[in-house]
Amino acid sequence: MKKITTSLLLLFLGSYLLAQNSENRTSSFQQYQKLKENSFFKNVPFRNVGPTVMSGRVVDIEANPTQPNEIYSAFASGGLWYSTTAGVQFTPLFQNEASMTIGDIAVQWKEGENTIYIGSGENNSSRSSYSGNGIYKSSDNGKSWTHIGLENTQHIGRIVLDPSNENNIWVASIGNLYSKDINRGIYKSTDGGASWKQTLFISDSTGVIDLVIDSKDSNILYASAWERHREAWNFKASGKESGIFKSTDGGTTWNKISIENSGFPTGEGVGRIGLSISKQNSNKIYAFLDNQDNKKEITKKTISLHFDQLKSMSDQDFLTLDENDINAYLDHYNFPNQYNATSIKEDIKNKKYSPKALVDYLGDAEEDLFNTQVKGAEVYVSEDGGKNWTKTHDNYLDRVVYTFGYYFGNIRVDPTNDNQIYILGVPFLGSSDGGKTWNDLGNDNVHVDHHALWINPNNPQHFILGNDGGVNITYDGGKNYLKCNSFPVGQFYSVNYDMAEPYNIYGGLQDNGVWVGSSNAEINSEWQNNGKYPFQSVMGGDGMQIGVDERDNTTIYTGYQFGNYYKINQKTNKMAYITPKHTLSEKPLRWNWQSPIVVSKHNYDVIYFGSNRLHRSLDQGDNFVAVSDDLTHGGIKGNVPYGTLTSISESPLQFGLIYTGSDDGMIQLSENVGATWTNISSDLPKGLWVSRVIASKYNAERVYISLNGYRFDDFNSYLYVSDDKGQNWKKLGNDLPAECINVVKEDPSNENILYVGTDHGLYISFDKGNSFMVFGDLPRVAIHDLAIQPRENEIIVGTHGRSIYVGKLADIQSLNQKSFHTEITTYPLSNVTLNKKWGQIEGYFEWGVPIESSIKIPVFTNASGELSMQITLKDKVLFENKYNVDKGLNYIDYNFTIDSSNKKTYEKVYQKKYILQEKQNGKYYLDEGEYEIKFTKGDQSMIEKLIIKAPQKKQGRVKKKKIP
DSSP, X not given: OHHHHHHHHHHHHHHHHHHHHHHHHHHHHHHHHHHXXXXXXXXXXXXXXXXXXXXXXXXXXXXXXXXXXXXXXXETTTEEEEESSTTSOOEEEEOSSSOOOEEEEEEEOOSSSOEEEEEESOSSOOXXXXXXXXXXXXXXXXXXXXXXXXXXXXXXXXXXXXTXXXXXXXXXEOOOSXXXXXXXXXXXXXXXXXXXXXXXXXXXXXXXXXXXEETTEEEEEEEEEEEOEEEXXXXXXXXXXXXXXXXXXXXXXXXXXXXXXXXXXXXXXXXXXXXXXXXXOTTOEEEEEEEEEEOSSOOOOSOSOOHHHHHHOOHHHHHTSOHHHHHHHHHHTTOOTTOOHHHHHHHHHTTSOOTXXXXXXXXXXXXXXXXXXXXXXXEEEESSTTXXXXXXXXXXXXXXXXXXXXXXXXXXXXXXXXXXXXXXXXXXXXXXXXXXXXXXXXXXXXOSOEEEEEXXXXXXXXXXXXXXXXXXXXXXXXXXXXXXOOSOOOBEEEEEEOOSSSOEEEEEETTTEEEEEETTOOXXXXXXXXXXXXXXXXXXSXXXXXXXXXXXXXXXXEEXXXXXXXXXETTTTEEEEOOOOOOTTSOOOOOOTTOOEEEOSSOTTOEEEESSSEEEESSTTSSOEEOSSOOSSOOOOSXXXXXXXXXXXEOSSSTTOEEEEETTSOEEEESSTTSSOEEOOTTSOSSOEEEEEEEOSSOTTOXXXXXXXXXXXXXXXXXXXXXXXXXXXXXXXXTSOSOOEEEEEEOSSOTTOEEEEESSOEEEESSTTSSOEEOXXXXXXXXXXXXXXXXXXXXXXXXXXXOEEEEEOHHHXXXXXXXXXXXXXXXXXXXXXXXXXXXXXXXXXXXXXXXXOOEEEEEEESSOEEEEEEEEETTXXXXXXXXXXXXXXXXXXXXXXXXXXXXXXXXXXXXXXXXXXXXXXXXXXXOSEEEEEEEEETTEEEEEEEEEEOOOOOOOOOOOOOOO
């Protein structure tokens, strides 16, 4: 009864909060802009260290049919990127709007400047598929964007443009992912997006995922409806309302054509459908179906002992079973080696558990355990405009979409040959005989999980493929590919660091495993020459959290989804599986998609690992012991593990003072290394995902928590602090935009500073979370994790769509509330080493580029305006410039040049008989010495030293003494 009550409570919560979301999301971006405008820290620079090589999830690709070197690539959470170099180089176009997550794009190709439409909100229904806020339009090739409506659609399946009338636009909306809504179906605009009319609505659970138009008659369109609803604990990916619709009047009215006796499947098993029309014959339509019906043939059992027998079997009957049958059952379901027929019979004889424990041990997913299998990927064709359909193939297309076809579903037809078709699933398959037989068109540099395909209409051997590993281009029909991995679009779940010099950054990525690389990494193509990419893969799967042993910077603890973790020695590449298992007398453990793991800062031998219970190891993960019972509300039965731990934090001030947070809103405290636990979440909002719990390093009584309502389509920000170990809570961040919070982090040296990462950005507080400002010059990307390397005092930002950023904190930490009222604040500068090659041409003779260096000089001002900067030597001005600065921290670039008009002055005051040489680029540079930088704003001036040191001399060879 408890589970039912919890489920109803959460469903009610989702429905209640959904009603508030439209207004909240409309004002959320305005609040963000206000916080950015008033921020002292919006100009703080961050460097993107990549990695780029593994890329990230593509959802759509469009290329110019007459100039195919011009490409737009849309990423699920990384925005829109543009190339005019056939994929050699991409630049971002869409990254500063209210939402940069994308479901589909459409382009009107024009001479000069293209018109681009973006449907925001990813069209895949993954657990990290972010929602959008409608349609955006750019009439200047992405330089500027206008929001043109449909703000409540959340997820856009497709945008279709009328080839004969650029004012006609159709949009397919899938609608909300985690809640029912009425903003689903087909919308049409006849005025270029100025206004919209919903022309197809099926139900509050069924949207439209795909939409295609007859290129010869724009009155004819086909749409695929998809009934689907996701919850944190369950995903319904099919239903009887799914099917294919047709319009013959330009999308004004629609009729369902996938009906009984049409040849196309109907009923509860109909899942996602992709559509494509032949260019040669408009009556020929292909459909790619995710069929969730079970196969008629049940896989033959390879074991004689079965579930149904064990569920009701008596102890006495079990003791008479053949031990070979018992062992075969144990092997079939991968029971731990500690169990065998002899030991189990002994336990049952001693009444430790009953035979039913052999069923309960494996959890609730009985359908999987019975070996029932869904039909999965199926391809159908109609030759008569959708009246009749036939399946193109006789055999099952196994292992194309597995049981998660909701993540796939696109099909494409060769524009010159409608018997050549392609389907995009886990593999990328092609058929040259209209779908009868299929071939794998992947390659060794092509990732799996495919979502987008553009085929050159003038050369069908040339196509561009988009998948979870980015963009691949082929010119020979899929025999060989280029991988476009020069830009950062990695989707990180987590980041961490070690204490090596320079330190390394670790990160776990969506569908791209766990990677490690130097914090000094730069994004360039040099690695293609030297063969050494600065980041390296640690392991595959979906990369999750990483614990690091900072004593050796070699031992790490990490893994892939649902708690499959390993202890890894990076020097020897030795891996040991460390995930603890429950016993036959215990209930099955539940593991979150991103299971939390923590290495104790008090003792690196101690590891904490969370399922629905907390597990502790005292020997570096070799052995784990559960130090708690269930720390959640108990879970809800479904096809996704729920009632799992999501966050663990041990107090930096007290060993064994541990907090845990769960996906169903429970926060627990233990003050004695897990011996006893106290629920401290009763006064907090119910049922929300605990995205982070952080024990303070400044006060043993203090704890911060963030809650996340994403899985209820609740986009409000929930941030709290307690100064008495959770007995009382205070809400923080009341001025934060309505954006889901993923992480909160304390500053390591300033108690008043907090950092918060949300689904749309990074924020900073200087008053312990009471108010916030936008932090840094980052795009509007989801921030999933933050880590602060203490020795280098750098913040590591793990984004879900733009890889990893790193920023320095020293300039920020030295400020306080009093600084905010000071007209100018300057900072001591690090010494600079002279490079005598400044200004010289680097490269082949006069065709190279000059060698130059620069520093970013930080200056804090309490108001926007004009700032003057002078470089002086013995009170003589050598360089002078004026800058328009913003309120807050500004960074002025200076490249060590002096004004040519000051050459003679420099020669006089520098030293006797000094001649300042003009460099090959026509500029003059400072020599070694001590200079002053004078900043003036209004009536106030500040001076800092600039010391340029001579380059260190190379040590000469030591002459060997002659032996007499």
